[in-house]
Amino acid sequence: MRHERISVTDEAAELNQQLKGTVAERLLSRQGVRAYYPKSGIPGQTMEAKGTQINATLGQAFDDERQPLYIPAFAKYTNLDPKEVFPYAPTHGITPLREFWQKEIRRKNPSLDGIISLPVATSGLAHGLTLAQQLFIDEYDMVTIFAPFWGNYKLHFEGENEQTIWNPVPLYNQKEKLNLTEILAALSGMDRKHILSLTFPSNPTGYTPTEAEAEDLFTIIKESAERNNDILVICDDAYFGLTYEKGLLEESPFARLANIHENVLAVKVDGATKEAFFWGARVGFLTYGFKGMTKEEAKALEDKTAGRVRGTISGVCTGSQHMVLHGMQDPLFEEQLQKNRDILQGRVQTIKRTLEEHPEWREEYRALPFNSGYFMCLKTNKDTERVRKILRMEYNTGVLSINNMLRIAHAAVPEHAIPELYENIYQACKKVS
Structure with missing residues (x-):
């Protein structure tokens, strides 16, 4: 271990011993060496008391039937069982x-x-x-x-x-x-x-x-x-x-x-x-x-x-x-997940097709390679912060200026608005000398 002289609790020392000789032990930071879960403290004693007839360990309120003592005004806004909402999670x-x-x-x-x-x-x-x-x-x-x-x-x-x-x-x-x-x-x-x-x-x-x-x-x-x-x-x-x-x-x-x-x-x-x-x-x-x-x-x-x-x-x-x-x-989850993914994929395909259809835009910016995720970036030799402000004030369009690039969150842009978005960027770039 790189931190031999760090003072640790007995519980941290036990965890360190379990990791002894591994890459995980060698990579631990000073705080990582000291880190432990207090099994002998409140969490551990509370866990040991789970199921007892009279349990006076939990820092939560329960009714006389041992159900969470929650406020119904909150509960009416969820369909979940109150036991899945109101108590602390492990x-x-x-x-x-x-x-x-x-x-x-x-x-x-x-x-x-x-x-x-x-x-x-x-x-x-x-x-x-x-x-x-x-x-x-x-x-x-x-x-x-x-x-x-x-x-x-x-x-x-x-x-x-x-x-x-x-x-x-x-x-x-x-x-x-x-x-x-x-x-x-x-x-x-x-x-x-x-x-x-x-x-x-x-x-x-x-x-x-x-x-x-x-x-x-x-x-x-x-x-x-x-x-x-x-x-x-x-x-x-x-x-x-x-x-x-x-x-x-x-x-x-x-x-x-x-x-x-x-x-x-x-x-x-x-x-x-x-x-x-x-x-x-x-x-x-x-x-x-x-x-x-x-x-x-x-x-x-x-x-x-x-x-x-x-x-x-x-x-x-x-x-x-x-x-x-x-x-x-839920049995419909995967189908619904794929539907959302397909929407994002469709936007990316539309962006690539739109960029190909407008070679004149390359006079002002070019797209860095992108094929996944939520974003893509445009590289330009113009002041991107000035471009961003022009887009917002004159074209009612919001993008981010980072690292001398324009970041486009295509995940947030309706597909029908994509051609207008990139045309707006082109026009804004032209206004920056």
């Missing part, structure tokens, strides 16, 4: 949902092999990313990430003292393919700690690598691990399942990385937010995998994660978790 998340989500991970990622942890519920993916930082990213650790990247990563990965070292690698090479050369350089050396953050489909570019590009990326990671580097790969799967062309990576990178080498710890950050079109539920998950991981080691990671959940938000909304569980188990 810190790790409700067990049926965790088990269901784990099965879904395996179903959607058939190449996934080996043991993976039982997903721990988080308050959306953003919370999951912050927990990953707390557990594994120390001050002055370097995070390699494809650029451009979602601006919130700096909020999630920098920690309280904002001392994280950023190593942004351009997503595209000169041929506008996945930039593997600089990833190879970033994961060079031996006997080092590497942190790699992957987001496919990408936010903001809407790019997913081809199967061949992904295979080369996995090879680079494996060869770096073979040089005795410990590698943390955070797989942000926010837009999982939203690929619109053949030949792309369909599975999560987690599927290959969770069992690729003993020195690679893969962390899957996912949830119902965009994958299941349920943004307001704020239900996400953290799942772990490394080659040779035992069930005991998986449980230790789950408990460390739950300790940080309890230390930040206490637990994830009970009603939201049950809504996600019941909704995804």
Whole structure:
């Protein structure tokens, strides 16, 4: 372990012992080393008292029939059983949902092999990313990430003292393919700690690598691990399942990385937010995998994660978790999910066709490669902030200006409005000298 002199509780020491000798132990941050779920404290004693005739442990109110003492004015706005809404959920998340989500991970990622942890519920993916930082990213650790990247990563990965070292690698090479050369350089050396953050489909570019590009990326990671580097790969799967062309990576990178080498710890950050079109539920998950991981080691990671959940938000909304569980188990869910995916795919196809029909637009901007997700980006030599303001004030059109590009959230644009949107951008660009 890199932090031998850290003072920890007996419960944290027990979890560290269960992880001893693994890549997970070596990658833990100082806070990760200290993290534990207080089984001997209130949560543990409350769990032991479950089912007793007189239970005076719970910090919740119940009626004389031991049902939640809720307010009917709230209950009338949901069809869920009050017991699925009003009580606290377990810190790790409700067990049926965790088990269901784990099965879904395996179903959607058939190449996934080996043991993976039982997903721990988080308050959306953003919370999951912050927990990953707390557990594994120390001050002055370097995070390699494809650029451009979602601006919130700096909020999630920098920690309280904002001392994280950023190593942004351009997503595209000169041929506008996945930039593997600089990833190879970033994961060079031996006997080092590497942190790699992957987001496919990408936010903001809407790019997913081809199967061949992904295979080369996995090879680079494996060869770096073979040089005795410990590698943390955070797989942000926010837009999982939203690929619109053949030949792309369909599975999560987690599927290959969770069992690729003993020195690679893969962390899957996912949830119902965009994958299941349920943004307001704020239900996400953290799942772990490394080659040779035992069930005991998986449980230790789950408990460390739950300790940080309890230390930040206490637990994830009970009603939201049950809504996600019941909704995804509904016999019509998959059909309805595919309908939404088809709508987004249709918009992307319309964008590509519209861009091809208007070669004159290339005088002002060009589209970076995109094939998936919610977004795409336009590159222009004009001042994008000025273009954005002109679009808003003169064309009643809203886009984002980031990294000297224009980001288009096509997931939010009706298909019939797509030609007008890109014509407006063209006209606004022409007005900027």
